[in-house]
Amino acid sequence: MNLPNNIVFCQNISLDLRTFFAEHQCSKIAVLVDNNTKSLCYPLVQSAIPEHVLIEINSGEEQKNLNTCQQIWNELTVNAFDRKSLFVNIGGGVIGDMGGFCAATYKRGIDFINIPTTLLAQVDASIGGKLGIDFQNFKNHLGVFQNPLKVFLDSSFFSTLDAAELRSGYAEIIKHCLIQDEEKFNEIEQISYDKLDFSELTKHSVDLKNKVVLEDPTEKGLRKILNFGHTIGHAIESFYLDKPAKKLLHGEAVGIGMICESFLSTKKLELEELSLDRITDYLLKIYNCNPIPETDIEEIIQLTRQDKKNEGDKIKSSLLNHIGNCGFNIEIDHQDITASIEYFNHKSNHYTK
Ligand SMILES: NC(=O)c1ccc[n+]([C@@H]2O[C@H](COP(=O)([O-])OP(=O)(O)OC[C@H]3O[C@@H](n4cnc5c(N)ncnc54)[C@H](O)[C@@H]3O)[C@@H](O)[C@H]2O)c1
Ligand SMILES: [Zn+2]
Secondary structure (H helix, E strand, O other): OOOOOOEEEOOOHHHHHHHHHHHOOOOOEEEEEEHHHHHHOHHHHHHHOOOOEEEEEOOOHHHOOHHHHHHHHHHHHHOOOOOOOEEEEEEOHHHHHHHHHHHHHHHHOOEEEEEEOOHHHHHHHOOOOEEEEEEOOEEEEEEEEOOOOEEEEOHHHHHHOOHHHHHHHHHHHHHHHHHHOHHHHHHHHHOOHHHOOHHHHHHHHHHHHHHHHHHOOOOOOHHHHHHOOHHHHHHHHHHHOOOHHHOOOHHHHHHHHHHHHHHHHHHHOOOOHHHHHHHHHHHHHHOOOOOOOHHHHHHHHHHHOOOOOOEOOEEEEEEEEEOOEEEEEEEEOHHHHHHHHHHHHHHHHHOOO
């Protein structure tokens, strides 16, 4: 597998794309967009991409499935794409994960490049080579590891992004600071959310994720630290997925997950109470977190058992040794999770903005 040393931080993405296409020979080009990125992002780069077939799908996680892949593979097939063709993903994590997966499997793999357009996709999804789709009710159940030829990062895409989506993506930046960079957490903690420089933060976050992924590309060990906040966060996200009134964005759920897992870090590892207070206060300030009703907790805990990091019956999580340092493969049980959600509930009940 290629190593992920393929990231371009763009000042002017059109210019960088033109340079790339001038140097890169390919037989045909396909561009994948969803209905939002077609109207809001594609026009910014359209003229810099040589003649291409545009494939449009509907936006949303519900589209990240085999049916949509069939539609994409079909477009490639009817347009006689060969193994020297190139696939271009323009969109958020759904487009990147699914478009990459389709490219990596078409005729045993054609090259692809990513133009991620959400904050989440820039700081997380498009880095590290994980590609895939959902299957039945399981998220990212089918997939492969394969890196794009290039990832073009440009913060100008954020200007059209929904404010809640931007805030949701920011959770991964907070996560990267908590697991790897204490100084950066101290810094962002002092800045009001409205004053954050997402372009600079994206660079910082991508560097951190990239280093971790380079050391452990296929998640045998260290890469698991990137799952901090996600054992409980994913379970909460999944539980509320089909409850429209309470549905949470990924980052909102991971925000709660990071509070719960920081609490567990004080019980299972050495995270200090003072650090737990700081993390909790910061996340409650950024995210509008409502307490989790007691009656939902049991089912949420059952959902943590689906986590891909688990081994057999054991729930394994990544927890903080201290701010800026994260451990992994730490076993937690039913009671631990209940206690952590109760801690979160207590704090969110008493938090006044
Ligand atoms: N591969 C990985 O390592 C990895 C890591 C994290 C998340 N993911 C995956 O990423 C997906 C979530 O990504 P996401 O949050 O980007 O979701 P998304 O792709 O659904 O995008 C969110 C919404 O924003 C719209 N959008 C995208 N760019 C826009 C722009 N610039 N302006 C306006 N609207 C825009 C999209 O059309 C969509 O409606 C999930 O499927 C998750 O599993 C993958
Ligand atoms: Zn995440």
